[in-house]
Structures are given as C-alpha cells and as structure tokens.
Amino acid sequence: MLCIGMLFTGLPHSGLLHSGLPHSGLPHSGLLGHGQAAAQEPARDRPSDLDNLSSDLEADRLAAVEFGEQLGSVELKTRRDAAYGLAKLGSAAIPAIDSLVKALGDRDEQVWMQSAMAIARIGPPADPAVDSLIENLEQSNDQRRYRAAWALSRIGAASIDSLAQALQNPSVRIQVGAIDAMGWMAAEHQQVVPALLKSIDSGNEQVRLAAAESLARSRSVDALGVALNSTDPRIQVVVAKSLAENETIPESVQDRLSELSQQGTPVVRAAAIVALLSSDRPQTDLSESIVQIALSDDAEARTGAMIALRKLGDPTAALEQLVAAVRSDQSADRSAAAFAIGLLGTKSAACVPALVDALKSDEVDVDEVIRAISRIGSTAVTPVLQAFSDPQQSRDRLARTLAMIGPAATPGLIGALQNESLQVQLNAASALAAMDPTPESSIDSLVLGLKSESAELRAAVGVALAGCRQLPQEVLAQLRDLRNDDDAVVRSAGILAITRQNEDQAVVLEMLIGALDDPSSNVRSDSIVLLGELRSDKSKVIQPVTAALQDDVSVVRRAAAQVLAGFGRDAADRVDAVAKLLNDKDYQTRAMSAWAIGEIGSAPANVTDRLLELLADPNEKVVLASLTSLHQIGAEASDGATKLGSLLNHADVTIRCAAVTCLATIEPDTKKSVPLLIQSLADKDWTVRRDAAAGLGKIGSPAATPAVPVLLRLSQNDEDQDAARGALRSIDDAGPGAVPQLIEALKSEDRGRRFYSAYLLGKVGADARDALPTLQEIRDASDSDRFQGMVDRTIKSIEAASE
Numbered sequence: 001m002l003c004i005g006m007l008f009t010g011l012p013h014s015g016l017l018h019s020g021l022p023h024s025g026l027p028h029s030g031l032l033g034h035g036q037a038a039a040q041e042p043a044r045d046r047p048s049d050l051d052n053l054s055s056d057l058e059a060d061r062l063a064a065v066e067f068g069e070q071l072g073s074v075e076l077k078t079r080r081d082a083a084y085g086l087a088k089l090g091s092a093a094i095p096a097i098d099s100l101v102k103a104l105g106d107r108d109e110q111v112w113m114q115s116a117m118a119i120a121r122i123g124p125p126a127d128p129a130v131d132s133l134i135e136n137l138e139q140s141n142d143q144r145r146y147r148a149a150w151a152l153s154r155i156g157a158a159s160i161d162s163l164a165q166a167l168q169n170p171s172v173r174i175q176v177g178a179i180d181a182m183g184w185m186a187a188e189h190q191q192v193v194p195a196l197l198k199s200i201d202s203g204n205e206q207v208r209l210a211a212a213e214s215l216a217r218s219r220s221v222d223a224l225g226v227a228l229n230s231t232d233p234r235i236q237v238v239v240a241k242s243l244a245e246n247e248t249i250p251e252s253v254q255d256r257l258s259e260l261s262q263q264g265t266p267v268v269r270a271a272a273i274v275a276l277l278s279s280d281r282p283q284t285d286l287s288e289s290i291v292q293i294a295l296s297d298d299a300e301a302r303t304g305a306m307i308a309l310r311k312l313g314d315p316t317a318a319l320e321q322l323v324a325a326v327r328s329d330q331s332a333d334r335s336a337a338a339f340a341i342g343l344l345g346t347k348s349a350a351c352v353p354a355l356v357d358a359l360k361s362d363e364v365d366v367d368e369v370i371r372a373i374s375r376i377g378s379t380a381v382t383p384v385l386q387a388f389s390d391p392q393q394s395r396d397r398l399a400r401t402l403a404m405i406g407p408a409a410t411p412g413l414i415g416a417l418q419n420e421s422l423q424v425q426l427n428a429a430s431a432l433a434a435m436d437p438t439p440e441s442s443i444d445s446l447v448l449g450l451k452s453e454s455a456e457l458r459a460a461v462g463v464a465l466a467g468c469r470q471l472p473q474e475v476l477a478q479l480r481d482l483r484n485d486d487d488a489v490v491r492s493a494g495i496l497a498i499t500r501q502n503e504d505q506a507v508v509l510e511m512l513i514g515a516l517d518d519p520s521s522n523v524r525s526d527s528i529v530l531l532g533e534l535r536s537d538k539s540k541v542i543q544p545v546t547a548a549l550q551d552d553v554s555v556v557r558r559a560a561a562q563v564l565a566g567f568g569r570d571a572a573d574r575v576d577a578v579a580k581l582l583n584d585k586d587y588q589t590r591a592m593s594a595w596a597i598g599e600i601g602s603a604p605a606n607v608t609d610r611l612l613e614l615l616a617d618p619n620e621k622v623v624l625a626s627l628t629s630l631h632q633i634g635a636e637a638s639d640g641a642t643k644l645g646s647l648l649n650h651a652d653v654t655i656r657c658a659a660v661t662c663l664a665t666i667e668p669d670t671k672k673s674v675p676l677l678i679q680s681l682a683d684k685d686w687t688v689r690r691d692a693a694a695g696l697g698k699i700g701s702p703a704a705t706p707a708v709p710v711l712l713r714l715s716q717n718d719e720d721q722d723a724a725r726g727a728l729r730s731i732d733d734a735g736p737g738a739v740p741q742l743i744e745a746l747k748s749e750d751r752g753r754r755f756y757s758a759y760l761l762g763k764v765g766a767d768a769r770d771a772l773p774t775l776q777e778i779r780d781a782s783d784s785d786r787f788q789g790m791v792d793r794t795i796k797s798i799e800a801a802s803e
Contacts (some may be wrong), residue, residue, distance in 0.1 A: 068096030083114035137177030153184035181213025216242035270304025342372030403434035462493025490519035532563035598629030664695025697730030761792035
C-alpha cells in the first residue's frame with residue numbers, strides 16, 4: 001500500500017527389509033544391488049571363530065526348518081512371523097524353500113511378500129521357486145508382479161530358460177515380468193540380451209518398451225545399436241539415453257544417431273543429440289538442431305535440448321540462433337530462448353543486449369528474461385544500467401533485474417550513484433532498494449542523495465535506506481529530518497526508513513500517530529499501514545487507527561479497516577466502527593470493510609444482516625468479500641438460503657464457490673441448504689462441485705444423506721473423485737435411494753470403491769435386499785480376509801433387518 005529411507009513402509013518388522021530392491025515406484029528401474037550380504041572368511045588362526053560360525057549356521061538351519069513348518073499354520077499371525085523370520089535369515093533360509101514356494105499361494109499380502117523376499121535373498125539355490133514365481137507374474141497386484149520379477153532376477157542363471165519360455169506366453173503381464181527379471185540380472189546380462197532383442201520386435205508396445213529399458217540397463221553397446229533401429233520413437237529415446245552414458249559409441253551407431261537427430265520426433269532428436277555429444281563426433285553441426293528443439297512445443301524435447309546445450313563445448317553458434325529467437329515475433333519462442341540462454345550462464349554474455357531489449361515488450365515472460373540476465377552475472381550490470389536511459393524501458397523491470405543479479409551488481413550501482421545524470425542516480429537507488437537487504441556498502445553513497453534538490457531522488461534514497469539492516473545514528477538523524485520535507489512522497493520514505501530500523505518502539509509509535517495529521521492522504525495511509533506492524537502495545541495502536549476510519553479520503557479509510565483486520569479478535573470491540581463503512585459510497589471501501597469484519601471474526605446480528613444485504617451489491621468484489629466474511633464469522637442466518645440461492649447461478653465461478661461454502665455454514669435449516677448444495681453438484685465447474693461436496697460432508701448424516709446417490713456418481717469421475725469420496729466418508733450413511741448406485745459400485749475394479757459401497761449397503765438395512773446376490777458374488781471372488789469379513793457383516797445386517 002505504500003505509495004513506493006525404507007523401501008516399504010507400514011509393514012511389521014520393516015527393519016528386516018534390507019535387500020536392496022530397486023524402488024517399487026519406478027518400473028524397469030536400474031539395478032541397485034543384489035541384496036546378498038558378502039560373507040567374511042574367518043581367519044585360519046582362530047578356530048574358536050570357526051566353531052562359533054558352525055554353531056551359528058546350525059542354529060540358522062534349525063530356525064529355517066521351524067519357520068518353514070510354521071509357514072503352513074492356519075493361524076495368520078504365526079504365518080506372518082514365520083515369513084518375516086525367513087526373510088531375515090537370508091540365504092540360510094534354504095531348508096524352508098518348499099514351504100516358501102507354497103507360501104507364494106498365500107492369500108495374505110504380508111505373508112506372500114515376505115516369502116517372496118526370503119526367496120530373493122536365498123538367491124540361486126532358490127531355483128525350485130522359479131515356476132511359481134513366473135505364475136505370479138500374471139497377478140493383477142502390481143507389487144506382487146514386481147517382487148516376483150525381482151526374486152527371479154536374484155535366482156539368476158537358473159531361471160533364464162524358464163524366463164525365455166515365458167516370453168512366448170500370451171499374457172502381456174508375464175512377458176513384461178520376465179523381461180524385467182532379465183533386465184535386473186547384472187551377472188547374466190550377456191545371456192539374456194538375445195531374448196531381449198527379440199522382444200524389441202514384439203507386437204505389443206508395453207513389451208517392446210520393457211525390453212528396451214532392460215537392454216538399456218545392460219549397457220551392451222552392440223545390442224543397443226541393434227535396438228536403435230527400431231521404428232518405435234519411445235524405444236529410440238530409451239536407447240539413445242542409455243548410449244549417452246557410454247564412454248565409447250561405435251561409428252556405425254553414431255551414424256544412426258545422426259540420422260535420428262535430423263529425422264526423428266523432437267524428443268527422439270533431442271535424445272540422439274545428447275548421445276552424440278557424448279561421443280567423439282564433431283559438434284559444430286548440432287547447434288542449429290539443438291536450438292530448433294529448444295523452441296519446440298514438446299516439453300520433454302525442450303528438456304533434452306537444454307541438456308544438450310549444457311554439453312556443448314562451444315555454444316557460440318547456438319547463442320547466435322537463440323538471440324534471433326529472443327527477437328522473434330513468437331512469444332513462446334522468446335521465452336524458451338531466454339530460458340535456454342539463462343541455462344548457459346556466463347557463457348551467454350553476448351546475449352545481454354537482446355535480453356535487455358526484450359524487457360521492453362509486454363508480450364514476453366518478463367520473469368524468465370530477468371532470470372536469464374541475472375544468471376549471466378556481473379557482465380550484465382553495465383548494459384542494464386545504460387538501458388535506464390531508454391524511455392521505452394520499464395525502470396521497475398530493470399531495477400528487478402539488477403536486484404536479482406545481487407551482490408555482483410553492487411559496485412556498479414554504487415558508481416552509478418555518483419553519476420552526473422540524475423536519471424542514472426535514480427535508477428541506481430531504485431535497483432538498490434529492490435535488493436533484500438540493501439547492501440551495507442552502498443549506505444555512504446546513498447546518504448549523499450538525501451541532500452539532493454530532487455524530491456524523487458530523496459524519496460528513492462529513503463526507500464533504499466529503509467532496506468538496510470542497521471543504519472548509523474547520524475544517518476537516522478538525517479532520515480528524521482525527512483519528516484519535515486515539503487514533498488509528501490519523501491516524508492513517507494523517511495517514516496518508512498525510521499520504522500524499519502531498530503528504533504525505540506515508543507518513539508516510532510509517537511512518530512506514526514503524529515503522521516496521521518499529515519496533510520497528504522498518502523502519508524496518512526502509509527503511516528496507518530506501518531502502525532499495523534507495531535504489536536508491542538496494541539491498545540495504543542488500535543485507537544488512532546479506529547479514528548482514521550472516519551478520514552475524508554477513502555484510501556485512508558481502507559487502510560484503517562485493513563489494519564484493524566490484522567488485529568483479529570483483538571479488534572472485536574471495533575466491529576461497529578468498521579461496519580459503518582459497509583455503507584460507504586466507495587465500493588473498494590465497502591469491500592475492504594466487509595472483508596475486515598470476517599478477519600476480526602465476530603459481528604452482532606445487525607452487522608450480519610447488513611452483510612447479507614450486500615450480497616445484492618452491484619460490485620462483485622463487495623459480494624465476494626461479504627460472502628467470505630459471512631463464512632468466516634460462521635453466524636447463522638435463517639434466510640441465508642434465500643439470499644444465497646441466486647448466487648449459485650452467478651456468472652463468476654469464484655462467487656459460486658464462495659456462495660456454496662457460505663451456504664453450508666450459515667443456513668441452519670438443512671432442509672433448505674442440502675437441496676441447493678445437491679443442485680451445485682451439477683455445476684459445470686469442478687471447483688464448485690468440490691466445494692458443494694465439502695459442504696455436504698460438513699453437514700453430515702442424516703441431513704446430507706439424500707446427496708449420497710449423486711456423490712456416488714461423481715466418485716467415478718477423475719475430476720470429482722477425491723471430493724466426492726471425502727464427502728461420502730463424512731456423511732458415512734446411505735438411504736434406500738442410493739442402493740442402485742451402490743450395487744453398481746460393487747462391480748467396480750476400484751477396491752476402495754467396492755469396499756465402501758459394501759459398507760454403506762450394510763447401513764441401509766432391509767431396503768438393500770437387492771444387493772445380496774452381488775455382495776455374495778464379490779465376497780466369493782475376493783482373496784482378502786478383511787474384505788470378506790466386512791461383506792459378511794453387511795450381508796448379515798441386511799438379512800437380519802429383513803426378517
């Protein structure tokens with residue numbers, strides 16, 4: 001306002017999970033380790049250690065046998081503990097291999113996963129598990145498929161023949177799982193490469209891509225060169241990225257990369273160029289292609305181009321093309337070129353004039369251009385300072401640019417303060433003021449400007465000094481003199497500078513209160529804002545600010561209302577004074593006072609009534625502020641539905657959202673509010689539907705139960721899913737009208753949706769009889785004990801209510 005750790009969490013005994021599995025969230029990820037602990041050979045001259053080792057091995061063998069037996073227990077806890085115990089034993093769990101293979105058929109998730117983990121840690125001797133693990137690659141559960149593939153990779157060579165056969169399986173899941181397992185085999189890469197190359201030609205895109213990623217992990221340049229001949233752009237990208245990490249690339253493969261750098265899609269071209277830059281091929285002919293890709297519409301391609309730019313040994317040719325792009329007629333090209341230039345940092349100093357010139361345009365991403373110049377650093381300071389003399393330039397943009405350059409710009413700015421040109425001095429002061437904090441080294445030069453005949457320079461210097469962390473007393477004395485300056489802007493700058501220093505709060509308070517009598521409304525409004533920053537003695541601040549609510553100038557009244565809002569409930573006894581501004585002829589003042597009442601957080605009934613009346617104000621800002629305030633106050637209004645109903649169809653989506661939120665808060669009669677909120681669930685804008693769902697969830701059961709059928713339908717949409725499900729959880733009930741939707745939801749592939757639908761049907765009771773066949777069907781098809789138990793309870797509840 002001044003006019004100037006662990007891979008899998010949440011599982012019991014998670015400390016046992018230290019196998020080095022690759023991250024489960026990244027399919028086809030690189031090999032991170034075998035998970036086999038390296039055994040230390042005991043010293044030959046220490047027979048006691050050998051005895052201890054023998055004893056330990058025997059204890060592990062006995063433990064494995066015991067755990068193996070327990071793994072067949074009917075007790076779930078016993079099976080889980082046994083599976084954890086075997087996973088902890090690592091390779092010593094081999095005596096239990098038969099039991100572990102059987103456990104791969106266990107319906108409990110934790111038993112299954114820990115058994116798969118144990119098999120993976122056993123390693124090559126666990127080959128009896130290969131067939132069962134391959135069968136598990138067909139699972140719909142992503143985690144089970146992933147862990148099965150990982151265990152197969154740990155078994156290694158003994159599983160390769162079976163994995164090769166699995167590649168002929170008609171199931172895409174099994175093929176991809178087998179390919180993943182092969183890709184994670186570090187020691188056996190050469191044995192699996194032929195099978196992976198064959199899969200590159202698969203008719204299924206998912207299989208082809210999995211094979212390419214597994215080949216990429218092999219780092220076999222010859223095999224990657226063959227795969228690079230694929231016509232699938234995604235495979236070309238995966239292979240090119242892998243080749244970029246190789247130390248040497250054969251000339252024939254470079255030739256193919258060169259072809260792709262000119263003929264492929266933008267993403268392929270970028271990946272091919274990055275790979276070529278890693279080879280010994282000349283770079284001079286790549287600059288033009290890199291720039292073209294950097295300016296493309298494809299975000300992934302642009303990222304690749306940026307990587308290529310960083311790899312260029314000599315970016316001169318590319319910079320010439322980027323400068324041309326900065327001067328392009330296309331706004332997108334200018335912004336993309338600025339980003340690319342900034343990425344090169346000090347190497348792109350020759351681009352500064354073009355970038356500075358771009359700051360004059362209103363059709364450029366100004367922030368991107370400023371960032372680019374700032375990354376070039378100190379060499380950009382002089383051209384930026386010189387640009388201040390251009391009448392078409394924005395002083396604010398140039399000042400922000402110098403401020404972003406930071407300390408490197410300070411010496412040049414200090415020198416500019418001594419320049420004979422007043423305009424140059426002003427520019428330098430503005431740039432220093434934009435820094436945070438103002439550099440301490442500039443104080444002496446800035447102080448000289450306080451004596452200038454130019455009021456504009458005195459004000460600019462005052463603002464810059466306000467940004468200093470601590471000023472000498474003699475400088476503070478000169479700033480105090482500014483309070484008597486003939487120019488209002490200079491007086492405001494002096495007041496600001498003194499307030500920002502660590503002056504005695506009582507002295508500052510007296511100064512600011514005195515400034516409320518200043519003839520300039522700007523000085524008065526600035527002083528009110530600064531008073532709002534003083535928290536040491538609220539009572540002494542609140543009184544003069546309240547008096548300012550009656551100022552003749554609207555900007556002062558608004559400033560006073562804003563400051564009182566910042567005091568929250570500490571200003572509760574001033575609400576009536578603020579509420580008088582609700583009738584102000586200035587719409588901005590009405591809006592500010594309405595908003596301030598909400599921030600204060602309480603209001604008598606007569607004020608609430610006036611806020612409701614303002615919902616019909618011709619200005620949308622006033623309407624929105626009144627809605628926000630009514631919601632924050634939370635006061636009940638018996639005619640809220642009547643006042644808010646028309647706003648639910650308002651053209652402005654922000655007002656519709658606020659009206660929906662307010663309706664759920666202030667209308668005490670849910671028979672009026674709930675139908676209106678259900679109506680808003682059909683709004684064309686998803687944010688309105690989201691807020692309507694939240695309002696219904698807040699009202700809860702039983703009043704909001706009629707909304708459940710509509711919420712169930714919305715829960716099927718990606719856009720509305722989270723909001724609808726949140727509301728359903730809060731309402732936690734359903735009436736007979738929701739039964740058809742609940743039965744339909746039982747058939748969903750979404751496990752969470754099936755579970756919650758079955759749960760709600762249990763609350764409906766006898767009216768849910770039609771759901772019994774479907775409930776029994778999904779119960780029998782489930783392999784989850786928890787889900788089956790819940791469905792059983794639902795069926796019993798419906799049957800009992802029907803008797």
